[in-house]
Amino acid sequence: MVSQGRPVIEAKGVNLVFQTADGPVQALKDVNLTISQGDFVSFIGPSGCGKTTFLRAIAALEHPTGGTLTVNGMSPDEARRKRAYGYVFQAAGLYPWRTIAGNIRLPLEIMGFSRAEQDERTDRVLELVELKGFGKKFPWQLSGGMQQRASIARALAFDADILLMDEPFGALDEIVRDRLNEELLKLWARTGKTIGFVTHSIPEAVYLSTKIVVMSPRPGRITDVIDSPLPKQRPLDIRDSREFIEIAHRVREGLRAGHHDE
Amino acid sequence: MNRALPVLSVLAGIIAIWYLAAVWMNSTWVYDQAERAGTTVSFAEMVPQTMNQDRPLLPPPHQVGAELWKGLFGQAVTSKRSLVYHGYVTFKGTMMGFGLGIVFGVLLAMAIVRFRVMDMSVMPWAIISQTVPIVALAPMIITLSSQLGLTDRDVPKAVIAAYLSFFPVLVSMVKGLRAPDQMQLDLLKTYGASEGETFLKLRLPASMPYFFASLKVAVAASLVGTIVGELPTGAIEGLGARMLIGSQFGEPLIMWASLFAAAILAGLLILVVGFVERAARKRMGVPA
Numbered sequence: 001m002v003s004q005g006r007p008v009i010e011a012k013g014v015n016l017v018f019q020t021a022d023g024p025v026q027a028l029k030d031v032n033l034t035i036s037q038g039d040f041v042s043f044i045g046p047s048g049c050g051k052t053t054f055l056r057a058i059a060a061l062e063h064p065t066g067g068t069l070t071v072n073g074m075s076p077d078e079a080r081r082k083r084a085y086g087y088v089f090q091a092a093g094l095y096p097w098r099t100i101a102g103n104i105r106l107p108l109e110i111m112g113f114s115r116a117e118q119d120e121r122t123d124r125v126l127e128l129v130e131l132k133g134f135g136k137k138f139p140w141q142l143s144g145g146m147q148q149r150a151s152i153a154r155a156l157a158f159d160a161d162i163l164l165m166d167e168p169f170g171a172l173d174e175i176v177r178d179r180l181n182e183e184l185l186k187l188w189a190r191t192g193k194t195i196g197f198v199t200h201s202i203p204e205a206v207y208l209s210t211k212i213v214v215m216s217p218r219p220g221r222i223t224d225v226i227d228s229p230l231p232k233q234r235p236l237d238i239r240d241s242r243e244f245i246e247i248a249h250r251v252r253e254g255l256r257a258g259h260h261d262e
Numbered sequence: 263m264n265r266a267l268p269v270l271s272v273l274a275g276i277i278a279i280w281y282l283a284a285v286w287m288n289s290t291w292v293y294d295q296a297e298r299a300g301t302t303v304s305f306a307e308m309v310p311q312t313m314n315q316d317r318p319l320l321p322p323p324h325q326v327g328a329e330l331w332k333g334l335f336g337q338a339v340t341s342k343r344s345l346v347y348h349g350y351v352t353f354k355g356t357m358m359g360f361g362l363g364i365v366f367g368v369l370l371a372m373a374i375v376r377f378r379v380m381d382m383s384v385m386p387w388a389i390i391s392q393t394v395p396i397v398a399l400a401p402m403i404i405t406l407s408s409q410l411g412l413t414d415r416d417v418p419k420a421v422i423a424a425y426l427s428f429f430p431v432l433v434s435m436v437k438g439l440r441a442p443d444q445m446q447l448d449l450l451k452t453y454g455a456s457e458g459e460t461f462l463k464l465r466l467p468a469s470m471p472y473f474f475a476s477l478k479v480a481v482a483a484s485l486v487g488t489i490v491g492e493l494p495t496g497a498i499e500g501l502g503a504r505m506l507i508g509s510q511f512g513e514p515l516i517m518w519a520s521l522f523a524a525a526i527l528a529g530l531l532i533l534v535v536g537f538v539e540r541a542a543r544k545r546m547g548v549p550a
Contacts, residue, residue: 061448080454087452089445097467097546106463107453138547158453 005037008072008162008194009058015066016053016220026219027053028064033213033222037161040188040195042205043213044251050220051198051213055164058196059087071162083111085162086155090170092147094139094154101126101135104154111158125153128187145176149183156191164196169204178236181207185234202255206230206247207239214254224254277323284322288312291319321518329519342498345523351500353527355416355488359423360481366424367431367480368473374432375439375465385436392429396422396487401494415497423487427480434476438469470546474539481531489524501527 016028028050035041043051056062057069060076071079079085086107094103101122108118126132129149139147148168155163169177181204188195199205205212206228214224228247230238238244285308292311296303303311313322321329333345340347370388373380400422407418442464450460492502501524508517 056448059452061451080452083454085452087449089449091445093445093449095446095464095467096548097470099547110450110453110455110459110463140547 005039005194007034008037008039009033009035009196010070011054011067012069013067014054014057014064014069016050016057016062017065027062028057029219029221031067031220031222033225035194035196035211037194038192039211040185040197040209041211041213042197042199042209043215044199044202044205045215045220045223045255046217048217048220049215050217051215052166053220054215055166055196055198058162059085059164061087083158083160085164086158086160088148088152088155088163088165088168090167092139092144092151094147094150096139098138099135100131100137100139100142100150103139103150104135104157107154107158113158121157121159125156128156128190129153130183143176145172145180148172148180152184152187156187160193162194162196166198167200168197170200177204182236184208189232202248202251203239206244206251207234207236212247212251214251216255216257223257224250226250226254280320280323284318284320285309285312287319288315288322291315317512318514321515325515326518326522329515330522333516333519333523345501345504345519348499348501348504348520349523349527352485352488352492352502352524353531355419355491355500356423356481356485356527356531358416358420359487360427360484362420362424363427363480363484364431364477367428367476368435370428371432371435371439372461374436388429388432391425396426396490397493399425400490404491404494415491415499419488419491419500422491423484426487427484430476430479430483431473434472435469438472439465441465441468441472467546470542471548474535474542477535477539478532481535482528485524485528485531 011031011033014028014031015026018025018027031050031054043054045051053062057064058071058076060080063076069076071084072082074082074084094100095106098106104122104125105118108121113121122135123132126135129152131146131149131153134142134146134150139150142150152163152165152168169180172180184195185208197205197208210228210232212224212226212228213222214226215221216223226247229243230247289308289312292303292308312318314325315321318325330345333343337344339350370384374385375381400418403422403425404415404418407421412418439461446464446468447460450464455463488500489502489505491497492500493506497503497506501520504520505517505524508514508520
């Protein structure tokens with residue numbers, strides 16, 4: 001399945017070198033990638049392969065030292081000012097002193113939405129992540145999975161077109177992770193957002209994505225880009241289908257190949 | 263009851279030791295008196311005579327208790343002999359110093375966290391400031407303030423109290439304002455939050471637990487500072503002055519009663535601070 005939408009994120013020959021005490025470290029080397037409107041793109045690879053760094057570069061949290069990277073045709077910094085993306089970190093990172101609704105209001109307060117609109121949007125995204133009625137609870141009163149859903153709601157609240165997720169379910173157990181994966185797909189289908197998703201898990205990447213980007217470390221680079229032939233509607237048991245297993249196999253091969261040339 | 267029992271056992275132990283020490287220390291006077299009169303006293307005769315002396319070396323608990331009661335309730339609270347009056351004077355000084363210390367400590371912490379150059383230049387001096395003995399510094403502050411034409415003692419007392427109480431607030435607030443981790447700071451960055459918003463919405467609320475923990479130390483330090491500020495010659499009001507009068511005029515009972523009044527005041531202040539802390543924690547959603 002080839003993506004049809006207009007390109008949203010375009011990386012051309014992106015290089016990123018960190019200056020560390022032990023000398024320069026090449027975190028990204030010559031990364032070329034185009035992500036189109038409505039894509040669900042997973043970045044997979046061992047630690048140190050630059051998948052998180054690339055996501056952070058899209059979000060203007062890191063700055064490439066070479067090449068060009070554009071988001072909606074703008075520099076990542078400009079895109080941030082236009083509220084182009086919401087970011088979800090590995091930990092939910094909810095403020096313990098704010099209620100769930102208060103946490104979701106945080107970006108809205110900073111972006112200057114009116115109080116009425118804050119409330120309206122908070123209610124809407126709480127419903128979207130199936131946390132309706134939990135707005136008045138404090139984070140410690142919710143399970144880890146619910147906290148992560150609240151943090152996704154927080155990223156959705158200001159209607160960014162792009163959702164960047166850095167191993168959002170990495171700290172959760174398998175069963176909760178399955179449920180949240182299913183819900184994330186539903187959310188994606190309903191909102192039509194472009195999603196960039198960093199993960200360690202092959203099944204998670206294959207199950208969720210329309211495009212799988214396989215990366216390898218030292219220096220961090222892309223070794224394979226797989227356009228998934230799976231349909232948009234994906235019940236959990238699609239993971240037992242032949243196609244699914246074939247894609248998973250190709251991802252695993254890609255990861256292994258990246259490992260060989262060390 | 264389960265919580266009271268250990269406390270009461272320790273209290274009973276202290277009182278027992280106190281009585282034994284009182285007998286031992288006050289017996290010298292009893293034996294001296296007997297020797298001068300050319301008589302001898304047995305141990306059994308000596309013990310009762312150590313319990314009610316006018317100028318005991320160490321007054322036993324019941325004498326201190328009686329003096330304390332007299333000082334608190336024996337006269338109008340406006341009387342110069344009332345411990346309530348002197349306690350109020352000390353309380354006022356403590357609160358002024360406490361307030362001043364909080365403001366100074368918080369502002370300094372904000373500057374230190376914001377500006378690296380402040381961190382490197384001011385922080386070492388803040389630490390050095392606490393190594394100077396306050397008893398040596400207090401008379402200088404009082405002399406200086408009278409040089410500046412401040413006749414009453416309120417200002418120098420507050421300054422001395424603030425000198426001691428700003429430090430725990432400063433150290434805790436520096437730690438508290440730096441408590442948010444990189445991820446939380448990055449999150450605000452993705453919202454395009456300004457530095458002011460990051461401070462108000464993240465750093466400040468994150469520092470509150472540290473702030474309240476420091477208040478208990480700060481209020482106690484402020485009370486000590488105020489009492490030290492009341493000690494140098496010339497002071498006639500406050501628990502510190504009362505203690506000094508007791509010691510200079512050979513009235514150990516007055517000194518001890520003032521000491522206990524100060525301890526009670528400290529206990530009350532810490533209770534109030536603890537109450538405010540709990541109320542704030544509840545508001546900030548901390549599980550009970």
